[in-house]
Amino acid sequence: xxxxxxxxxxxxxxxxxxxxxxxxxxxxxxxxxxxxxxxxxxxxxxxxxxxxxxxxxxxxxxxxxxxxxxxxxxxxxxxxxxxxxxxxxxxxxxxxxxxxxxxxxxxxxxxxxxxxxxxxxxxxxxxxxxxxxxxxxxxxxxxxxxxxxxxxxxxxxxxxxxxxxxxxxxxxxxxxxxxxxxxxxxxxxxxxxxxxxxxxxxxxxxxxxxxxxxxxxxxxxxxxxxxxxxxxxxxxxxxxxxxxxxxxxxxxxxxxxxxxxxxxxxxxxxxxxxxxxxxxxxxxxxxxxxxxxxxxxxxxxxxxxxxxxxxxxxxxxxxxxxxxxxxxxx
Amino acid sequence: xxxxxxxxxxxxxxxxxxxxxxxxxxxxxxxxxxxxxxxxxxxxxxxxxxxxxxxxxxxxxxxxxxxxxxxxxxxxxxxxxxxxxxxxxxxxxxxxxxxxxxxxxxxxxxxxxxxxxxxxxxxxxxxxxxxxxxxxxxxxxxxxxxxxxxxxxxxxxxxxxxxxxxxxxxxxxxxxxxxxxxxxxxxxxxxxxxxxxxxxxxxxxxxxxxxxxxxxxxxxxxxxxxxxxxxxxxxxxxxxxxxxxxxxxxxxxxxxxxxxxxxxxxxxxxxxxxxxxxxxxxxxxxxxxxxxxxxxxxxxxxxxxxxxxxxxxxxxxxx
Numbered sequence: 001x002x003x004x005x006x007x008x009x010x011x012x013x014x015x016x017x018x019x020x021x022x023x024x025x026x027x028x029x030x031x032x033x034x035x036x037x038x039x040x041x042x043x044x045x046x047x048x049x050x051x052x053x054x055x056x057x058x059x060x061x062x063x064x065x066x067x068x069x070x071x072x073x074x075x076x077x078x079x080x081x082x083x084x085x086x087x088x089x090x091x092x093x094x095x096x097x098x099x100x101x102x103x104x105x106x107x108x109x110x111x112x113x114x115x116x117x118x119x120x121x122x123x124x125x126x127x128x129x130x131x132x133x134x135x136x137x138x139x140x141x142x143x144x145x146x147x148x149x150x151x152x153x154x155x156x157x158x159x160x161x162x163x164x165x166x167x168x169x170x171x172x173x174x175x176x177x178x179x180x181x182x183x184x185x186x187x188x189x190x191x192x193x194x195x196x197x198x199x200x201x202x203x204x205x206x207x208x209x210x211x212x213x214x215x216x217x218x219x220x221x222x223x224x225x226x227x228x229x230x231x232x233x234x235x236x237x238x239x240x241x242x243x244x245x246x247x248x249x250x251x252x253x254x255x256x257x258x259x260x261x262x263x264x265x266x267x268x269x270x271x272x273x274x275x276x277x278x279x280x281x282x283x284x285x286x287x288x289x290x291x292x293x294x295x296x297x298x299x300x301x302x303x304x305x306x307x308x309x310x311x312x313x314x315x316x317x318x319x320x321x322x323x324x325x326x327x328x329x330x
Numbered sequence: 331x332x333x334x335x336x337x338x339x340x341x342x343x344x345x346x347x348x349x350x351x352x353x354x355x356x357x358x359x360x361x362x363x364x365x366x367x368x369x370x371x372x373x374x375x376x377x378x379x380x381x382x383x384x385x386x387x388x389x390x391x392x393x394x395x396x397x398x399x400x401x402x403x404x405x406x407x408x409x410x411x412x413x414x415x416x417x418x419x420x421x422x423x424x425x426x427x428x429x430x431x432x433x434x435x436x437x438x439x440x441x442x443x444x445x446x447x448x449x450x451x452x453x454x455x456x457x458x459x460x461x462x463x464x465x466x467x468x469x470x471x472x473x474x475x476x477x478x479x480x481x482x483x484x485x486x487x488x489x490x491x492x493x494x495x496x497x498x499x500x501x502x503x504x505x506x507x508x509x510x511x512x513x514x515x516x517x518x519x520x521x522x523x524x525x526x527x528x529x530x531x532x533x534x535x536x537x538x539x540x541x542x543x544x545x546x547x548x549x550x551x552x553x554x555x556x557x558x559x560x561x562x563x564x565x566x567x568x569x570x571x572x573x574x575x576x577x578x579x580x581x582x583x584x585x586x587x588x589x590x591x592x593x594x595x596x597x598x599x600x601x602x603x604x605x606x607x608x609x610x611x612x613x614x615x616x617x618x619x620x621x622x623x624x625x626x627x628x629x630x631x632x633x634x635x636x637x638x639x640x641x642x643x644x645x646x647x648x649x
Binding site: 156158185186187188189190212216217218219239249252254255256257258260261263264267268 | 373374483485513514515516517518519520521522525540541542543544546547566567570571580581582583584585586587588589590591601603604619
């Protein structure tokens with residue numbers, strides 16, 4: 001079966017010519033199978049949002065694809081026209097942004113915004129458009145009467161639900177969520193995450209879920225990819241990464257959130273800060289902060305090692321040690 | 331060190347006949363001991379930031395008492411009295427990008443409280459600033475003195491914010507979500523810095539957060555706020571290990587937990603949004619979202635009752 005999304009050796013830069021471009025995403029390869037949740041975790045500036053923009057065909061100059069492909073159901077979307085991309089969005093791929101609380105038009109009733117989107121995608125019958133909007137609202141558990149409301153009349157959580165409703169109104173096969181719950185309270189966040197998880201089981205779409213909160217991602221995702229300085233440093237099944245993370249950065253992210261109960265115990269933080277993408281160090285970009293750094297890390301680019309069929313780690317430690325010794329529970 | 335009694339803060343919104351009152355804080359009683367860290371946990375609109383702003387006299391309280399180290403803060407503190415209060419109570423703000431003056435060098439920002447509160451003689455200010463910068467991990471200090479906020483990362487800026495708060499030699503520090511705008515991988519280093527300084531100097535601290543995990547990491551006691559009132563307060567390990575109030579239990583269950591899969595808690599019903607403070611229901615403000623709700627909950631609000639040693643809960647289940 002063709003994956004919903006297949007990204008191969010993708011590099012993206014910002015800049016008007018190739019030589020001076022700032023490389024925001026480098027040599028990223030990812031596969032999203034139908035109906036699965038792929039989580040992408042990383043800190044600000046690691047390239048995760050750039051990747052999301054490219055995967056939904058929203059990358060705009062000065063951002064540009066420098067190499068590689070993004071195949072949606074076998075079609076390379078990096079070669080599609082703006083017109084073709086516009087047609088795909090909402091119908092095949094939808095995205096819900098981080099700051100999407102403010103993504104609705106404040107002076108239009110929500111129903112009119114659904115109506116516009118559906119009309120642009122060729123749904124001719126007005127009653128059909130109304131029915132689709134109402135059904136989408138029911139799916140995200142917002143009473144359809146709120147379609148008559150203006151965005152400011154909705155709470156933050158409801159606005160976010162309304163946007164998810166808009167994103168799934170045409171039943172796309174892929175939903176990209178870029179920090180969809182970051183600005184929300186924990187309880188509201190939890191209920192939205194639960195709804196999303198249920199919806200994808202009912203409707204069968206795949207999700208790419210992007211966040212800096214690895215603990216949330218571990219619950220939500222089937223597979224997880226960890227990004228650092230524009231590249232993927234580790235990817236694999238969520239449970240496997242949680243039990244035996246291979247990359248020191250993954251381990252640091254897992255302990256970055258202290259436990260919620262039990263004995264209070266000091267944990268060491270990760271020293272330093274994410275690198276400046278304009279002057280990445282040679283070798284492994286994580287080397288300056290890595291608690292397990294070795295000489296070769298500072299000069300030689302680390303290899304990509306497959307631990308198991310689905311679990312890949314980009315780190316010199318993988319070639320130097322056997323995995324039995326490597327198993328470190330977070 | 332800090333004693334708060336029946337603290338209430340009311341805002342008015344609208345004009346004329348449409349004027350309404352919003353009670354952001356209702357009769358809050360709270361104390362912080364010398365050398366103690368108290369975590370204040372709640373969702374947005376729970377009143378936790380309003381509490382911080384009234385304690386630091388950035389906002390006037392409507393009624394109630396605020397006593398710092400035995401001294402009552404007047405409702406309309408001005409001039410000398412206000413300066414004296416700010417000398418004792420310092421705040422670390424959430425947004426390290428907005429809370430530093432972009433036109434002032436780091437040296438000037440950290441040096442200002444030293445001068446303004448006459449903490450060291452003028453000719454020793456620079457040395458004192460350097461010592462403070464070293465203390466918060468901004469070394470070598472001579473390099474940072476002349477820099478401006480835009481030249482620093484978020485984590486470094488927050489360290490400047492901490493140095494500025496420490497410069498006043500306060501007795502009480504209020505840290506309002508000090509890490510929520512920082513990158514995940516550096517949050518823990520900032521929390522550790524705060525803990526180290528607090529312990530080394532025997533400071534009292536109120537740590538405000540919506541994140542139960544960092545509250546657990548930082549505090550000796552936790553207070554859970556909802557709709558302007560304290561709903562549960564007690565020793566951290568006790569409150570987190572055995573939360574009694576249904577709201578604390580809800581927060582606890584909603585918090586991300588990487589050790590479980592989402593299906594394990596799939597029946598987390600949609601528990602709605604926090605209430606509108608301008609139209610609070612009678613009785614318990616949490617009643618509409620509570621799974622244990624009874625008729626009595628909507629009639630009167632119970633007082634805080636002690637359920638274990640130093641552990642108090644405001645809920646009809648324990649009356």
